[in-house]
Amino acid sequence: MDNIRSVLNLLQDSSYLTSLDLKDAYLHVPIHLESQQFLRFAVVLEGESLKTISLRKAMALLGTITSSFPAIQWGQLHSRSLQSWILSKWDKHLSSLDKRVMIPWSVKQSLLWWTEPQHLSTGNLWEFPTQYIITTDASSWGWGAHLDSLTAQGQWSSRISNRSSNSRELQAVWEAILAFKIQIWKTHVTIRTDNSTVVAYINHQGGTRSKSLQQQASRILHWAERSLKSIKAVHLKGDTKLPSRLPEQMQSVPGRMESQRPGVSSVDRTLDCSSSGLIRQKEQCEMPDVLLSLSPRRTMGSRCLLDQLEPSQNVHFSASTFDFQSTEQNLSRPGGSNLDCPVLAKKTVVCSATTISYGSSDPSRSRGPVNSGTSGASQSEPSSSFSMEPEWRILKSKGFSNRLSETLLQSRKKVTRQIYSKAWRVYNNWCEANSRDTGHSNSVLEFLQDGFQKGLSSSTLKVQVSALTVFLDRKLAEEEDIIRFFKALRRIRPTIHSRVPSWDLNTVLQGLCEPPFEPLVDSSDKLLTIKTAFLLAITSARRVGELQALSILEPYCVISDDRITLRLDTSFLPKVVSKFHRSQEIFLPSFCNNPSNQKEQKLHCLDVRRCVLEYLQRTKSWRTSNALLVLFAGKFRGKQASKSTIARWIKQAISLSYAQQGKQLTSAVRAHSTRAVSTSWAERAGASVEQICKAATWSSQNTFVRHYRLDVLSSADLTFGRKVLQAVIPP
The missing domain is CATH 1.10.443 (hpI Integrase; Chain A)
Structure with missing residues (x-):
């Protein structure tokens, strides 16, 4: 069947007019509001339950969705969940098509996207323009990328370095768009890579051959949907010389420069950081090759490397290359040094500037915006954390705008959002493994019972209930069965609060x-x-x-x-x-x-x-x-x-x-124990509960009484025993 893709192949330069059947073009031709009712279509699944569906009906729905891909920009992305689920349930026999199966919550959420009118009425451009081109490359050692004159690179963690080459190349694209997200915000972006699999997964908005690659591509594309106007990928031949290209890690050979020598970091050789803070191309550099001695970089609590490097860690770079062929000739020299390799930089050649450079790369760690050194103005943009994605979809399904959804996501701390997202993923995996409906109260209770039998504490189970409350959009903690469940836990496994301090003040x-x-x-x-x-x-x-x-x-x-x-x-x-x-x-x-x-x-x-x-x-x-x-x-x-x-x-x-x-x-x-010890001794010394709560910033007295008050052996506790002993003393 002719579609937009086939028409694009037929069009040539200087083509002025072409005709197209209205049934294939109506999604692109603006229709008057009063006439839109005659051009609508709907999929009616008669007799189908919201919980289960036959594979035949699911395939019919997928076919209808697939026919709209040329007209809906992100339609293919939001069909992958349904497509993967159908493939996992169908055993390739026609007799199994009428088998009814339970619809997972993740599939339902992906289909909610199709119910929002703005997604179906926006239309799709025949060809997206290119505003920015990002070239990426990856090796078993690390990744590199460049955008115009800006370059970013990083070294893989051991976990990522052991992945397949396709996975590393996709991870390099993810790191690149995060590194340049300020520059490419709300623009049309083209990714250049020498990996054809990456090109296919980006241009086809995912795939079904590899679950792990689909998850990586989905993260990239969901971010692009929120943060870019469009994204596409083009393939480069493997022998193309790219500024972003990184060498494989060298074997340990005496006299050869190692990229991971203790205390020494090889410097990005594609940039020059001038004293003015601007980044120049390598052809403008005139200084010799250098290595810069580094001390351990500062990290935040999440172990992410700080984006802002120390001024003393920025140097001028030259355009010459390493000579790894002369290693054997230099082995006879004292110390086995290679005179053709860079020498350790002295402080006199260090200049003050800002580079785009990262350390170990891990998708679970968030990145801050890159300071390109070209502008000191801060730019505002939505968060790109993929851990927010399930909650983001829920907010969007309620009709909230991107700005409002971003604001509502900030109602909880980042660490809380991460905990809730993890609990939600565990719950979904459990429901899928046990063929249960995620939205049913029985599923929630059985999930909590399973966690209880595995030894989870009541407090951990309550956190899981709080997480499920967010994603199911129901007040689970107020449901009678949930209340009864935790009441039973208090009787079966009562919580023991130690009232004795672990150390003596x-x-x-x-x-x-x-x-x-x-x-x-x-x-x-x-x-x-x-x-x-x-x-x-x-x-x-x-x-x-x-x-x-x-x-x-x-x-x-x-x-x-x-x-x-x-x-x-x-x-x-x-x-x-x-x-x-x-x-x-x-x-x-x-x-x-x-x-x-x-x-x-x-x-x-x-x-x-x-x-x-x-x-x-x-x-x-x-x-x-x-x-x-x-x-x-x-x-x-x-x-x-x-x-x-x-x-x-x-x-x-x-x-x-x-x-x-x-x-x-x-x-x-524990350092936190000082709050309990100090307030308990203050109460014994005569401080009122109101004074204690004000000093410790507890808005309720119950917080102190239930969780912090310790038995520090007050004199009132000894009164009864002393009275008993006094009774046996003769008058």
Whole structure:
């Protein structure tokens, strides 16, 4: 049957007019609103249930959808789920076509896309223009890509390097579009690659031969649907010399430069970073080949390499190539060095600029936008995290725009969205393996029962219920059967909350009053930092994340004669984002400020105001961050400490105090336990529950009573026993 693709092959230059049957062209010819009712079509599956369908009817539906591909831009992409499901269920016998099978939730969600009028009425261009061309290449070692004069590259993780070449090439396309996403946002993009499989999977919007390649292509295409106007791929011959091409990793040979030598990183040889921050082509470079000595790169909590490299890590590059043929000739030279290979760069040749360069590449790790060095203006664009895709589809199925959907996705923290998405994937796989309907309450309960029998805790199961509530768009936690299920779990496997602290506050405070923590002027930077971090945690009862966000700048830090008042930076978002949680100040009072005897002198050692002032004075000469707690050693000395580092300092303060007094901890210590210990001892000392909740930013007293209050052996608990003992004493 003639279609748009066949017509395009017939058209030639200077063709002015052609005719086409209206039944094949009506999707492209604008139809008046009043006449659209006569040109509609619908697929009616008589007698079919929303839960099950015969394969014959499913194939008929797929055929109808397939006929619209030339007229609907992303139609082929949104048919792959149905197509793959049919292929997995059909055993190639005609007798099985009338067999009824259950429709998975993923297939239903993909079909919802076809119910949105804007997807069917937009139409499709005969030929999409090319605004940007991205050339990609991949090897077993890493990936590379270039866009005009910009180049990006990265090294594979061990998991990705063991994949097939087709998978690595598709992964290279994904890394490339993320690297250049600011430049290509809402444009027409062409991908050039020497892998024909990648070309086929992109141009055909997926495929059915390989499930893993289909998943990779689907991620690329779903991102392109939201973020680009169009994407296509063209094939390049394998012998074409590409700036993005990367060599395979070399064998370990004496005298040869290795791409993974400890402490040395080979520099991208296709770019020149000028001192002005602009990127130039390699023909403009005049300096000799160099290698740059690198220290371990900074990472965020998710272990992603920071996009912004240190200024000292940017160098000029030359256009000459490595001479790997002269290795054997140089083996006889002292040290086995290859004089034709690049030499280690000296600091005098390092210039300040920004390059596009990445480290190990992992699809599970998110990437930030690349700083091309050509513009300092920030650009706003929707998130590209593929973990949001199921929830994104649900929001789109409700008729929400892209902007509104992006806003609603931010209602939960990123880590929460990742946990929910993982729970949803596990649930869908379980339903498919057990032939169950994802939307039925019985399926949810059976899934929870299966998790319970595998040993999952009640809290984990509640997280799964919260995740399913999001994707099923139902308040599962309020359904009677779900409530009854968790009530039964509390009786079968009751949750045990330990009311005994895992460490003794008196022991730790006693250790902090003695050497090597005291006197402060003689303590090391490490011990002073550890003591300050612990006293901050114990006197404020705040989370580690809030301690990390504390600043030394006014008005966030106000030093008075009897206290230090700390306020959270307005840009910091606590765990609970509310006016109450963001407005609570932290007061660090002085303690025995004017000691008159030996006991008060010892108590004065626990003065948190005194510790903070000494800490600020000690770090003044080498601190490079406005954060209150900074690193005391290493290359990044003076920079802001991470949450994990602060937590480690708090635990070290406890363990060192125990070791100093010859005692041993009986159980593992968590930094978060300081909130429970400090508030429990404050209550014993006479602080009201209202004061405790305000200091610890708990909006409800139940939070303290149910989860944090510990038994610190208050005197009231001893009253009954003492009265009994007094009864046996003769008058």
